[in-house]
Amino acid sequence: MALAMTLSFAARAQDLASFEKRTTVKVLPNGLTLIVCERPEAPVFSFYTLVDAGSADDPQGASGLAHMFEHMAFKGSTEIGTTNYPAEKIALAKVEVAYAAYDAEYRKRVGQDKTKLEQLHKVFEDAQAAAQKYVIPNQFSEIAEQNGAVGVNASTGEDSTQYFWSMPSNRLELWAYLESQRISQPVEREFYKERNVVQEERRMRVDSSPVGRMVEQFLATAYVAHPYRRPNVGWESEISQVTATEASAFHAKYYVPGNIVIAVVGDVKSAETMPILERYFAKIPSGPRPEPMTTVEPPQVAEKSVIIREATQPFYIEGYHRPDYRDPDDSVYDAITDIFSNGRTARLYRSLVRDQIIAAEAQGFSGFPGDKYPGLFAVYAVPLPGHTPDEMRTAIHKEIDRLKNEDVSDAELERFKTRARADLLRGLGDNEGLAHQLAEYQTRFGDWRQLFRELDKINAVNKADIRRVANKIFTDSNRTSARIEFVAPQHPTGGAK
Amino acid sequence: MKGPSTLNTVNLKSRLAALTLPFLLTAIVASAQTTPAAPATPAKTQAVEPWKKIPIPPLHAFKPVQPRRIELANGLVIFLQEDHELPFISGSILIRGGSRDQPADKVGLVSLYGEAWRTSGTATIDGDRLDDQMEAKAASIETEGGTASTSVRWSSLKNDFDTVFAATTDLLLHPAFKADKLDLAKHEMEAGIARRNDDASSIATRVAIQLAYGKDNPYAREAEYATVDAVTLKDLQAWHDRTVVPNNIIVAVSGDFDGPTMEKKLRAAFEPLPRGEAFQSEKITFTDPKQSVNFVDKSDVDQSNVFIVGLGTERSNPDYYALSVMNEVFSGGFGSRVVQDVRTKLGLAYSVGGSFSASYDHPGIFYVQAATKSVSTVPATQALLAEINRLKTNPPTPTELRSAKDQVLNSFIFHYDSPDKTLQEQVTLAFYGYPADTLEKYHDGIEKVTSDDVARVANKYIDVSKLAIVVVGNQSEITPKLDTLGKVTDVDIAIPPPPHGKPAE
Secondary structure, rough: OOOHHHHHOOOOOOHHHHHHEEEEEEOOOOOOOEEEEEOOOEEEEEEEEEEOHHHHHOOOOOOOOOHHHHHOOOOEEOOOOEOOOHHHHHHHHHHHHHHHHHHHHHHHOOOOOOOHHHHHHHHHHHHHHHHHHOEEOHHHHHHHHHHOOEEEEEOOOOOEEEEEEEHHHHHHHHHHHHHHHHHOOOOOOOHHHHHHHHHHHHHHHOOHHHHHHHHHHHHHHHOOOOOHHHOOOHHHHHHHHOOOOHHHHHHHOOOOOOHEEEEEEEEEHHHHHHHHHHHOOOOOOOOOOOOOOOOOOOOOOOOEEEEEEEOOOEEEEEEEEOOOOOOOOOOHHHHHHHHHHHHHHHHHHHHHHOOOOEEEEEEEEEEEOOOOHHHOEEEEEEEEOOOHHHHHHHHHHHHHHHHHHHEEEOHHHHHHHHHHHHHHHHHOHHHHHHHHHHHHHHHOOOOOHHHHHHOOOOOOOHHHHHHHHHHHHHOOHEEEEEEEEOOOOOOOOOOOO | OOOOOOOOHHHOOOHHHHHHHHHHHHHHOOEEEOOOOOOOOOOOOOOOOOOHHOOOOOOOOOOOOOEEEEEEOOOOOOOOOOOOOOOEEEEEEEEEHHHHHHHHHOOOOHHHHHHHHHEEEOOOOOOHHHHHHHHHEEEEEEEEHHHHHHEEEEEEEEEHHHHHHHHHHHHEEEEEOOHHHHHHHHEEEEEEEEOOOHHHHHHHHHHHHHHHHOOOOOOOOEEEEEEHHOOOHHHHHHHHHHHHOOHHEEEEEEEEHHHHHHHHHHHHHHOOOOOOOOOOOOOOOOOOOOOEEEEOOOOOOOEEEEEEEOOEEEOOOHHHHHHHHHHHHHHHOOOOOHHHHHHHHOOOOOOOEEEEEOOOOOEEEEEEEEEEHHHHHHHHHHHHHHHHHHHHHHHOOOHHHHHHHHHHOOOOOHHHHHHHHHHHHHHHHHHHHOOOOOHHHHHHHHOOOOOOOHHHHHHHHHOHHHOOEEEEOOOOOOOOOOOOOEEEEEOOOOOOOOOOOOOOO
């Protein structure tokens, strides 16, 4: 523990007490949580808006909707991206009516009328063209970028959806306006074109990627009940049929202020900033927080496996169900991840890569595809040429057995704790990272201070915990594996006709 | 969501090298959206535009602290940048000479050197024990082979500086290259070679670079089993002896230290080194590609990766400012033409972008890229070509020009909003022999660019007869056929087999 002392935030008191002095949290009457953290190193700021809803919340039959809505959040609002919103609103309503009529015919299982379908599609296309006349494409993002925003982006995970960028600090109020607009009054304009873009995204990430295809099957196999079984970009049939009406309903249900935390970090004074933020965010109408999910993944009763045989290089991954992030053993999983995977001292590197020379890469990681709900502890290995997924599996199991049957060394345990402390510190010198962390801890624990208090949990991890947890989850019946087995192509690739 | 990308060759190459699963998994887990936008030119703007009424106060006065430059008598250059926010000290040792300078029959040498240098360790401590020592302190020392340079980088808590820096200089001056670690590095490269045809976008990127630069150009050539196999321990030591001399080195240190004390420590470490022979890169020639349609068939995809490529320019080019503005108009953000058209208006691609890119001491690549479903391969390529041509026929409108310049100038602060960025900028400029005030000149240069300037450089530098098209896609799904675009040449991407039948075991 002497080492712990030397690491205790020596420089400019980068500790909880110092952060408490420069971090302000305010929960507005509508339920939205604002966090302002002063870090006046340069006249810039970063924000991170975290919506506590992700693709795990996609409705049945509409996988990919959370992600689709995330795309739509860049399409503007009733005030941005339109030349005449009242007229556009009417035109967009007609698009929905036309699409519903087309969709009803399209989905007919019996007696679909081809001619009628074409006519309905024409009506739908015409309605879109009529609505398009009012659109100023991409105006929302353009205002941001013209005002010096960098890293304009967003992402959708299974657990949450997040929006973020950085800007010069004199644009804080402009940002507050833009952000409040898209949260409170987004407009689902150009929805069906964006739906095509999202399908391209799926083709890129999943359909045309060997590892993407494998991971999709891996999760679909590991989970039987919980939404973690679905790809977060959505199944092709579902994202190709989702509607703007469904996207609006998703927004109404999940983008309520009580479900949103916004963190702002940088050259901002909370005394001046909070009133500005309140002016823009307090007027968003409140709504009931969405009801918590009922589905709990039932215990897995038997090992499951996926074998993909195709003309791509071999790969192996396996996963074991673990509890969600609130579990008292959460930090023990972090310890196992560190000992398995972190750096060239890690067990999987030393065993599979360095000593046995069978893998190019091997790692374990926790909380896949999410950790808000029980996720997987996953381990993968990339075989070297001439080596097989079976060899990866055997070698990984040897390391897992070691973890179950022997204590880890003092050095390994201490290294995990030392690195956790240093990593926390390193993360404090960066507006974007800090905004992310504050928003995430506030959402997950109801208090950003947990970011610092995690270290207590990490320090408490002992060797017996690691063995106990390893024996608890690393069992045959709790395992799902997926692999790619190389099969020679029918005809050689390389421009063959 | 994914923003419009600006890639240079280095990024392209590192994308090719990436074999790491975390990257791949992340790509699947956190699908994200980002759309660049085209310049808005609505017929009649009736909207009130409330954002224009929001006050924008002057930006707080801010002058970034420049690093202190020290040149030793033996030619070694040091940059010191104090930053007391966190209790860490990090440093880099940049050494001239990189993969562009390795022999053609030993492509991979510099990567193998960068890998095996650190994993082998030194005469007094082997790499594995060094791993134990560093990781116990949450510290790191890493070596790497790059395109123009190799490097040693270290980082630690400030209290560990003396021991970590001592280990760093030990590694710099007394490496002990080991056969087992060279073999390990070779195995990893062989895995990369074996896997390089699995991912369609990597294939497209690789073929695009080879078409732009020429297959045998040092910026484009690929490591093969044979060239990796040819590298010996002697080659690593010879490379080291040739490059690691003080007059080829720039050392940069940043973090929580006292300047004069740090200077003393660095002088003590580096002043005794005798000056050596300055590293000279051989002159590399560049030839524009020929107008052509090049195709790679990949039967397991439902999306085509399309690239249109040619040669770019150098940053020292006086037209660089106008070309930068042209890039913004063309593909620089959500409002740029190519994103606005191909992604937003036509819905033909999620990933779309491009840049007439500039490197510091050789031509960058002009590329335009999109990934689109198989059946839209031809229309998407035609849309990209149309946007390229429109650069010449339609100079930026006043709105486009303003928007492009605003984007560059209003975000300018992000070039120097941390002491480390300021330091890295100065190191890069010094490495390539650019003046220290290059960034200020860039700012002023951008401000002066007019629409006529953009039109002039578009006509001067863009010539479709010197652009090659690359498509990687599923031939059985592509309709209309690719020959709609011109005569199609099939690109052979078959991986040459290892010299001894199979990769070294």
